Amino acid sequence: MMSILDKILETKREEVAHLRAQGISFDRGAPREIHSLRQKLLEGTKLGVIAEIKRRSPSKGVIQAEINPATRARVYEEAGATAISVLTDRTYFGGSIDDLRAVREAVSLPILRKDFVIDELQIDEAYAAGADVILLIAAALPNERLQTLSFYAQDLGLDVLLEVHGTHELDAALAAKPSILGINNRNLHTFEVDLGVTEQVIDALPDDVVVISESGVLGMVDAQRMAAAGARGVLVGELLMRHEDLGDVATCLTALQMAKAPVGRR
Numbered sequence: 001m002m003s004i005l006d007k008i009l010e011t012k013r014e015e016v017a018h019l020r021a022q023g024i025s026f027d028r029g030a031p032r033e034i035h036s037l038r039q040k041l042l043e044g045t046k047l048g049v050i051a052e053i054k055r056r057s058p059s060k061g062v063i064q065a066e067i068n069p070a071t072r073a074r075v076y077e078e079a080g081a082t083a084i085s086v087l088t089d090r091t092y093f094g095g096s097i098d099d100l101r102a103v104r105e106a107v108s109l110p111i112l113r114k115d116f117v118i119d120e121l122q123i124d125e126a127y128a129a130g131a132d133v134i135l136l137i138a139a140a141l142p143n144e145r146l147q148t149l150s151f152y153a154q155d156l157g158l159d160v161l162l163e164v165h166g167t168h169e170l171d172a173a174l175a176a177k178p179s180i181l182g183i184n185n186r187n188l189h190t191f192e193v194d195l196g197v198t199e200q201v202i203d204a205l206p207d208d209v210v211v212i213s214e215s216g217v218l219g220m221v222d223a224q225r226m227a228a229a230g231a232r233g234v235l236v237g238e239l240l241m242r243h244e245d246l247g248d249v250a251t252c253l254t255a256l257q258m259a260k261a262p263v264g265r266r
């Protein structure tokens, strides 16, 4: 049976063919300002919170479809988020690259393009739209493509967040020299969430790898647990997106930042 990830990757191949027909243009001679998430995580004295804009997902269905990404991003910024993650996939997550452009206009925080990147053109598109970080998923790409795409993005000055789901992907992930390693607590095939995944993977890592823990963080206790495991930051989507009231969003985000910073790792 075809998994959801396989299905998504098939859609991405169609999107890339479309992009190729269209072309992406930006001026390589005039480099843009890049806001480095890696630097911010390293300099931070608290646990970093990467706040996500996600309307829906294959695992949860609609979370909140009618939002203004720019307004929400401003609330995230004012409440002290370290960075903003924008789901740009339309078919499965209800987002778009226009959401990312709108967020870029609204905030000066680092912005992560959250999508399923399989081709250089998607990285060009992210760069032209104002992203600072791109996501690469170890489970989605052969080892040598992971490396090629990681180096391609870093040559443009972007940070690369490389996502793994277990220790079996670590050799491939580290060979691609990501700026940040993301440990996803959600299994992309079964959608099962287990914060223990971050703890297990961090145990197997060299100390100098900058780590964030992704998915399933549902409050301050979970954030604290991920910080204690050694994560420099957490990536939080659903918890924030479930709140419609922007005051509640800010309160929720402020609470997450009360977690103590990790000790004993970079």
Ligand SMILES: O=P(O)(O)OC[C@@H](O)[C@@H](O)c1c[nH]c2ccccc12
Pocket (backbone or CB within 6 Å): 052, 054, 114, 115, 163, 184, 214, 215, 216, 217, 235, 236, 237, 238, 239
């Ligand atoms: O909504 P959550 O459980 O807080 O998770 C956020 C984020 O980690 C999740 O959206 C995510 C992690 N890796 C991904 C890859 C593609 C799409 C989405 C994701």
